[in-house]
Amino acid sequence: MAKPQEIEEIEEKVILVGVSEQEGDDAEDSVTELAELVKTAGATVVGALIQKRETIHPGTYVGTGKVEEIAQLIAQTGATGIVCDDELSPAQLRNLESMLDTKVMDRTLIILDIFAARATTSEGKIQVELAQLKYRLSRLSGLGKTMSRLGGGIGTRGPGEKKLEIDRRLINDRIAQLNRELKEVVKHREITRAKRAKSEVPVVAIVGYTNAGKSTTMNGLLRACGKDDDKQVFEKDMLFATLDTSVRRLHFKDNKDFLISDTVGFVSHLPHQLVQAFKSTLSEAAKADLLVQVIDVSDPNYRDMIKTTEETLKEIGVENIPMIYAFNKADLTEAPYPEILGNQITYSAKDPASIEKIVELIKENIFKDDRIVTFKIPFSEGRYLDELNVRGTVLETTYEEDGTVVSANVSPELHSRLSRFETH
Numbered sequence: 001m002a003k004p005q006e007i008e009e010i011e012e013k014v015i016l017v018g019v020s021e022q023e024g025d026d027a028e029d030s031v032t033e034l035a036e037l038v039k040t041a042g043a044t045v046v047g048a049l050i051q052k053r054e055t056i057h058p059g060t061y062v063g064t065g066k067v068e069e070i071a072q073l074i075a076q077t078g079a080t081g082i083v084c085d086d087e088l089s090p091a092q093l094r095n096l097e098s099m100l101d102t103k104v105m106d107r108t109l110i111i112l113d114i115f116a117a118r119a120t121t122s123e124g125k126i127q128v129e130l131a132q133l134k135y136r137l138s139r140l141s142g143l144g145k146t147m148s149r150l151g152g153g154i155g156t157r158g159p160g161e162k163k164l165e166i167d168r169r170l171i172n173d174r175i176a177q178l179n180r181e182l183k184e185v186v187k188h189r190e191i192t193r194a195k196r197a198k199s200e201v202p203v204v205a206i207v208g209y210t211n212a213g214k215s216t217t218m219n220g221l222l223r224a225c226g227k228d229d230d231k232q233v234f235e236k237d238m239l240f241a242t243l244d245t246s247v248r249r250l251h252f253k254d255n256k257d258f259l260i261s262d263t264v265g266f267v268s269h270l271p272h273q274l275v276q277a278f279k280s281t282l283s284e285a286a287k288a289d290l291l292v293q294v295i296d297v298s299d300p301n302y303r304d305m306i307k308t309t310e311e312t313l314k315e316i317g318v319e320n321i322p323m324i325y326a327f328n329k330a331d332l333t334e335a336p337y338p339e340i341l342g343n344q345i346t347y348s349a350k351d352p353a354s355i356e357k358i359v360e361l362i363k364e365n366i367f368k369d370d371r372i373v374t375f376k377i378p379f380s381e382g383r384y385l386d387e388l389n390v391r392g393t394v395l396e397t398t399y400e401e402d403g404t405v406v407s408a409n410v411s412p413e414l415h416s417r418l419s420r421f422e423t424h
Contacts (some may be wrong), residue, residue, distance in 0.1 A: 001292070004329065011043075012043035012076060012080050013043070013044050013045075013046045013077065013079045013080050013081075014038055014043050014044070014045060014079055014080065014081045014082060015045075015046060015047040015049065015073055015074060015077065015079045015082045015083070016031050016038070016047070016048040016049070016082075016083050016085065017049050017061070017062060017066075017070060017083070017084045017085065018030060018031040018034070018048075018049070018050040018051055018084070018085035018107050018184070019046075019049075019050070019051050019052075019056050019062060019085070020050050020051070020053070021054065021055060021056070021087065026268075026304060027085070028050065029301050029304070030268060030362055031048055031050060031085050031237075032129055032271070033268065033349075034083065034085050034110070035048070035108050035113060035268070037107070037222065038110060039113065039269075041110050041113050041117075042117075043243075045080070047073050047077050049070060050290055050339075051063065051066045054349075056086065057092075058089075058091070058092070058238060059091060060095050061086070061088060061096065062094060063097075067096070067100065070100060071099070074100065074102055074142050074188060080103060081102055081104065081105060082096070082103075082104055083102070083105045083106065083107070083109075084096075084103060084106045084244070085269075086107060087107060087108045087269070087271065088104070088106040088140045090138065093106075093139060099280045107271075108271040111267065111270070111274065112128065112132050112271060112274065114206065115128045115131070116132065122181075122185065123189075124182050126182050126298075127274075128274075129174075129177045129178055130179070130182065131271065133171050133175050134175065134373065135189065135271070137168065141157065151195040163341070176337055186220050191413060201257050201258060201259050202258045202259070202366040203258070203260075203261065203287060203288045203289070204259065204260045204289065204291075204292060204362055204366065205261045205263060205285040205288035205290075205291050206218055206260065206262050206291075206292050207263050207292070207293050207294070207309060207318075208265065208266070208293050208295060208309055208314065208326075209264075209265055209266050209305035209308060210264075210266060210390070211296065212265065212294045212296040212328060212329075213296060213328040213349045214262055214263070214265065215262055215348040216328075216350065217261045217292070217294050217328065217349040217355075217358070218255065219327065220349050220352070220354075220355035221355060221357075221358065222248060223249070223259050223352075223355070224250075224252075224352075224355050225250045225251055242315075247261045248260055248261075252359070253388075253389065253396075255391060255392060255393050256363055256367060256393070257363070263285055264282065266305075266308055267308070268305075268308045270308075271411060273317060275312065275315055280369075282316050282318070285313065285318050286316065286317055288321055289321070289322075289366055290322050290365050290366050291318070291323040291324070292326050292358070293306070293310075293323055293324070293325055294326045294328050295325060295326065295327050296328055296329050296350075297327035297329055297330055297335065297346065298329040298333050302327075303326065306325075306348060308385065318347025322365055323343070323356075324344070324345065324361055324362065325343065325344045326344075326347065327347065328349050329348060329349075330347055330354075331348040331349050331350065334394050336358075336420060337351070337354060338351065338353055338354040340357055340360075340361055343361070343365070345357055345358055345361055369412050370409050370410060370411050370412070372395065372403065372407060372408070372409050373410055373415055373422055374401070374406070374407045374408075374423050375388065375406050375421040375422055376402075376404070376405050376406075376420055377403050377406065377418075378402060379403055379404070380423075381403075384418055384421065385404055385406065386420050387414070387418075388406055388410070388414070388418065390413075392408040392409060392410040392414055393408060393409040393410075394407075394408045395407045395409065405423070
């Protein structure tokens with residue numbers, strides 16, 4: 001019996017290919033971002049071509065003349081594949097492979113590959129595999145050389161390393177199984193969320209473009225309330241450093257508590273399969289009381305990044321939730337910081353004074369309905385006094401013959417529960 005062929009790790013060298021359909025579009029910026037994605041996936045960019053066309057060629061993505069130019073560039077650079085900046089149809093994929101005799105990938109495949117490498121929780125892994133299988137299912141006829149030419153390299157992580165000739169029926173069976181597993185995970189998440197809702201602790205979700213500094217901001221907030229290093233979330237200057245939602249509880253000296261969650265970063269042309277697959281993870285944002293959109297203000301394209309983030313949020317049903325616009329990395333610009341203007345803050349996530357200002361702005365938003373109330377609690381009802389000390393901000397306490405008089409800043413829920421003790 002023949003031994004299975006071992007996967008050979010080879011260095012991927014790729015050429016990036018994009019299409020600019022109109023003057024002033026974002027094709028160049030998009031290809032620059034694609035270069036970062038390819039680098040994150042572990043490959044080296046050895047060339048890039050952008051063709052100006054009125055429309056993308058339905059059969060070959062770029063025109064046939066440009067395909068010949070790509071073939072020459074492959075020969076000159078020794079590239080092992082090309083990456084197109086849009087999602088290719090099965091026909092485009094098949095035709096380009098046939099004409100270029102090389103590995104052909106698209107932006108979607110690269111993003112899916114990065115996600116496959118980064119997912120750490122069972123939920124994250126299920127969601128990534130679901131997205132990869134759905135992508136593959138629609139392209140069974142066009143994935144020949146792309147999936148078989150190289151055992152290793154980008155575009156082949158996760159399910160791609162499994163039996164290549166997996167047929168449509170087996171893929172559908174696997175998708176059904178993953179959907180069942182995901183349903184169980186979502187059920188568990190809903191139970192956890194229901195418990196949190198019962199505790200009446202507000203939820204703040206950090207959202208934004210990938211690599212904007214969301215995890216660095218979250219870690220700054222954790223440090224601000226004295227959380228140990230083991231409570232910190234992973235942060236690194238790379239695309240998609242965070243894939244799995246992290247939820248932490250922040251408790252401050254004034255007895256103000258809120259839960260904060262860090263979500264996966266968005267990117268332009270985020271594959272539809274991933275948006276669908278990550279709906280349950282991103283639903284943390286949908287259930288939040290407040291969103292903090294972290295924006296890399298040092299990036300010249302930050303306005304487009306805001307637009308992408310908000311379009312993606314809308315696609316997953318996150319609408320009508322108050323939002324703070326947090327313009328991060330001000331230390332890399334000339335802008336003064338920290339500076340608050342309405343519901344916007346310019347700051348640096350590495351600066352403790354900036355983090356204090358963000359805490360202040362978050363509290364102003366989520367505790368805006370809190371009010372100062374005076375209660376007179378009989379000595380026999382001491383448990384309510386304990387609750388007031390734990391859940392409210394006690395400003396003044398005096399003792400009278402028939403009970404304890406307490407002036408405190410309280411939430412509407414706590415006020416309602418203790419209303420019979422209120423003094424007028």
